[in-house]
Amino acid sequence: MSTDAPAPVPPHHVSGPAPWAGRDRLRGALRPRATRGQLIAAVLCGMLGFAAAVQVRANQDSDLAGLRQTDLVRILDDVTERSARLQAEARDLEAARAEVTDDTNGSRAALEEARARVRTLGILAGTVPATGPGIEFTISDPKGEVQADLLLDALQELRDAGAEAVEISTPDGPRVRVVASTHLVDVDGGGAVEVDEKAIEAPYQFLVIGAARTLAAALDIPGGVLDVLRQRDASGQVTQRSEITISSLQPASAPEYARPAPEDGDDDNGGG
Amino acid sequence: MIAAIGLVVGIIAGLFLEPTVPQWLQPYLPIAVVAALDAVFGGLRSLLDGIFDDKVFVVSFVANVLVAALIVYLGDQLGVGSQLSTGVVVVLGIRIFSNAAAIRRHLFRA
Numbered sequence: 001m002s003t004d005a006p007a008p009v010p011p012h013h014v015s016g017p018a019p020w021a022g023r024d025r026l027r028g029a030l031r032p033r034a035t036r037g038q039l040i041a042a043v044l045c046g047m048l049g050f051a052a053a054v055q056v057r058a059n060q061d062s063d064l065a066g067l068r069q070t071d072l073v074r075i076l077d078d079v080t081e082r083s084a085r086l087q088a089e090a091r092d093l094e095a096a097r098a099e100v101t102d103d104t105n106g107s108r109a110a111l112e113e114a115r116a117r118v119r120t121l122g123i124l125a126g127t128v129p130a131t132g133p134g135i136e137f138t139i140s141d142p143k144g145e146v147q148a149d150l151l152l153d154a155l156q157e158l159r160d161a162g163a164e165a166v167e168i169s170t171p172d173g174p175r176v177r178v179v180a181s182t183h184l185v186d187v188d189g190g191g192a193v194e195v196d197e198k199a200i201e202a203p204y205q206f207l208v209i210g211a212a213r214t215l216a217a218a219l220d221i222p223g224g225v226l227d228v229l230r231q232r233d234a235s236g237q238v239t240q241r242s243e244i245t246i247s248s249l250q251p252a253s254a255p256e257y258a259r260p261a262p263e264d265g266d267d268d269n270g271g272g
Numbered sequence: 273m274i275a276a277i278g279l280v281v282g283i284i285a286g287l288f289l290e291p292t293v294p295q296w297l298q299p300y301l302p303i304a305v306v307a308a309l310d311a312v313f314g315g316l317r318s319l320l321d322g323i324f325d326d327k328v329f330v331v332s333f334v335a336n337v338l339v340a341a342l343i344v345y346l347g348d349q350l351g352v353g354s355q356l357s358t359g360v361v362v363v364l365g366i367r368i369f370s371n372a373a374a375i376r377r378h379l380f381r382a
Contacts, residue, residue, distance in 0.1 A: 023378070023379060025319060025320055025322055026319065026320060026378075026379070035326075036326060037324070037325075037326030037329070038274040038275060039274065040326050040329070040330055041274070041275035041278070041315065041326065041329060042274040042275045042277060042278030042279075043278060044275075044278075044308070044311075044312075044329070044330065044333050045275045045276070045278040045279040045282065045312060046278035046279060046281050046282030046285075047282060047308070048279065048282065048305065048308040048309065048312060049278070049279040049280065049281070049282030049283035049285075049286065050282035050283070050285050050286040051282075051286070051301060051304060051305050051308065052283065052286070052305045052309075053282070053283045053284075053285075053286025053287045054286045054291055054293060054301070055293070055301045055302050055305050057286070057287065057290065058292070058293045058298070058301075059302075068298075068299045068348060068353055068354065070348075070351065070353060070354070071354060
């Protein structure tokens with residue numbers, strides 16, 4: 001410090017004690033002297049440094065080891081609760097997944113069943129082609145004596161014998177699939193029959209799917225269709241085949257008046 | 273000077289000896305370190321003030337550490353150990369800051 005300066009020093013320099021006394025004292029303290037105070041301070045500072053280093057290292061080593069018991073218990077509680085919550089969530093999701101899988105399987109089975117029903121009903125309604133064993137039954141009518149009633153008799157006989165799909169046709173002519181609504185009408189002059197508004201001329205050819213032997217036997221009984229044909233100067237020829245394919249179709253039309261009736265019988269069936 | 277050398281020697285010893293902290297000491301060691309740090313800053317300030325006394329330094333150092341550990345122990349017994357530890361650290365931190373401010377004024381006059 002310039003003590004010989006005559007100029008007045010700024011006020012803040014005079015207000016304090018000696019301006020750089022602190023630095024002087026620090027410089028004095030830094031001078032190595034083996035006094036008791038220095039040694040004690042060194043020992044205590046060494047303990048501080050040692051403890052701080054140990055603590056820092058212990059803190060780095062593990063997160064949980066340095067925690068007190070209450071904290072550990074709280075963390076354990078948290079973790080347990082969280083795990084329970086997650087397990088409950090997992091259970092819910094698994095149940096949902098099982099439900100969805102069941103639903104999918106159920107709807108797939110229902111769809112398969114519905115398809116099978118459609119196939120079955122399609123054969124009955126004549127909306128799908130049918131194939132299987134059966135007979136080919138040809139009625140030759142050179143004199144025009146065969147009329148609708150005889151064809152209807154033959155049809156009924158075949159149905160009675162278990163015919164599952166029937167087609168009436170004439171060679172190189174229209175083919176008509178016979179279904180529940182099929183009707184047969186006489187044509188004036190004979191020699192032809194109108195089946196579902198299509199004129200079928202003799203010879204009449206039946207394609208029938210069913211048990212071939214049973215169908216053939218049903219036509220051949222005494223007083224049956226073949227007998228009657230012989231009486232009217234016509235003739236019928238039955239050929240059993242292992243595979244007959246009926247490809248003519250009936251249009252599927254929705255009923256205009258009939259509606260499915262409510263199923264009242266369910267309770268009766270269930271209750272016995 | 274010797275004190276600074278002691279500090280460095282202590283840190284090096286702690287880093288290289290790698291002692292494991294005993295289980296009973298684990299909650300108290302960090303608080304004790306902060307309390308000792310406060311005592312050291314207080315001693316440095318008194319040195320710059322010109323009123324440093326080795327006996328006072330030793331007593332304040334030991335008392336700081338003991339009181340801090342006692343408060344933490346009491347807090348653990350009462351079930352508010354972590355909160356009380358936080359409080360002790362906050363108080364000691366404020367003291368360290370004020371001491372550091374006084375030291376700074378001595379050294380840099382600012």
